[in-house]
Amino acid sequence: MAEVERVLVVVAHPDDVDFGAAGTVAGWCADGTQVWYCVVTDGEAGGTDLSVGRADMHRLRREEQRQAAAEVGVGGERICWLEYPDGGLELSLDLRRDIARAIRQVRPQILLTQSPNRNWEFLAPSHPDHLVTGEAALRAVYPDARNPFAFPELLSEERLEPWVVPEVWLSGGPIPNRFVDVTENFDAKMRALKAHASQIGSIARVEAEMRQWLGAQAEAAGLPAGRLAEPFQVVSTT
Template identity: 55%
Template sequence: MRSDVTRALVVVAHPDDVDFAAAGTVASWTAAGVAVAYCLVTSGDAGGFDDTPRSEMAGLREAEQRAAAAALGVTDLTFLRHPDGEVAPTLALRRDISRVVRRVRPQRVLTQSPEVFWERIAVSHPDHRATGEAALAAVYPDARNPFAHPELLADEGLEAWAVPETWLAGCPPERVNHVVDVGPTLDAKLAALRAHRSQTAHRDDLETLIPGLLARNGERFAHLAADGVRYVEAFQVVDTS
């Protein structure tokens, strides 16, 4: 893993995706002084488990995501507001993500795997896979190519930027090549998830569900973790330099 990272960008489909997949990792980055920014492709307007009017859901979920991000030390959030449930890896989405990459200029991008995780299909929501595919295309080749989406440079002054390292969350287990010890940041992860009240308030098992999933990761990928590490978040790290 790179040791010179000062800026990281997280690109996910929905509010709460980053917190279920990687909040412990993000908390460890911000604690180490890394400036983390979020790019949310949708505002989660198709989510929720109560009678909140659809017209209010997007605004509610954006507010929840801002609160969850604040719990981890993240204040730079961009909402692209593509329709929830209709995400596709179009050139338009690649351009929108490239815009954020060029603005943030991260040395690391964390996004969602474009592959299917057959063991837990919910991890591989179509929006997640489409977001991962578009984000990877934005990382390579779009954001680094000054001739891709030329309006970003000509009209907005956003110069090309190459991202050296990309982390994929929710990848198939056989792709995992790196884990992060999130035992020290487990409380921060749970606080971030609780902030998504429209998604988690109906669950009374969050305090056992999340540690249980992270502990199973710790057992499964113990060969990648230091001795004594119990709770881990797992990723496929790709060299995109």
Template identity: 55%
Template sequence: MLPESEITRVLVVTAHPDDADFGAAGSVALFADRGVEVTYLLVTDGDAGGNDRALDHSGMAELRRAEQAAAAKCVGVSDLRFLGFPDGTVVPSLDLRKEIARTIRQVRPELVITHHPERNYQFIAPSHPDHRAVGGATLDAVYPDARNPYAFPDLLDEGLEAWTVREVWLMGGPTRNHWVDITPVLDRKLAALQSHTSQVGHVEGFVETVRGRLATWARQAGLPDGHYAEGFQVVDTA
């Protein structure tokens, strides 16, 4: 794996507001505490989220952008970027790949964190179609698009030189092979998640459920009782 000392910039690419917080907010908080620059790129504004029609799509999008900004603040992230693709209809198109490749060349991260592009039959929640589409498009943007100067040559006209991402961490997949002990920052992850009131405010026992899942993953990682972990599949993309 990429040594921690060689990670100075991280790009987290997700489909919706709250995805980064469910999958990686603890790891992000640990990165931020070490002085790593973390950028969130959200493909949609989450305008089709929520559990009633009290708001129209534009109102929901505005609310969820604000919730994501509050959540990001909990874990030390201030650089948030929204692409504005329609929620619920994302596909791994060339247009999406280009937008992600553009951001990779702008941010120039050593590490990208994104969704696993495959369906997880053990735990279905992370397998939203938008998640899988964004994960696939991000991997394509990492390899070959962002590093290939012949891909999307107009990006060169924007002054965006090719950039090679060295490693990708995939969230939500069935084959985790890297665990991060987030026990010291658990409260910040929970605070980030609870910032998404429109999504989780109505869920009875939400915090206890999240704690239980993270504790289960910690046991899978071989950590002692009382610890909490996030899990990823690491892909060497150098």
């Protein structure tokens, strides 16, 4: 692919992008690529502290995501919140339309989202909200965002021209085919994860787990010992 100017990341919850792709995002931003986040829910069902009200969690998780995004180079003005219910996400035409709208607004060369395929060897990425978000994002890429007759109000009322996303990068799926070396951006990834304090108990434990997992991905990719890599399944849409 030619130089990537714009990337849209579509995820179900605050912190999803940071667990799956913050190192890759940090590399894109360092190279001058403009990255936007589209977060489908506010993550109000997250955390384990029963004393925190859900309205408070809603506000807290938005702020945590803004702080995390800043650590990898994504400004708060580039975060779109769709405000669907955390834990109750269903594949719907409304969700497809809202993601298609974001695609037409950003006009990205790459859309990064969560895999709609369950990973039976590592279940955590296969949260139901993740699977729905990935499937809705793929349907928004093809055919919705490129088809002027899909959700015609986006064109007739909002003046959002159709847009073809050439590549989709799927995170958390069972069959990665692209490994991004994030060794130099690992510290930025960990700072982003640390921002999600309401969701992470021991950041030292998370860092150890991340090093082990990303190290195994780098080994699978044939990278030298000591390197760290984030895995994706890259799908061409053209």
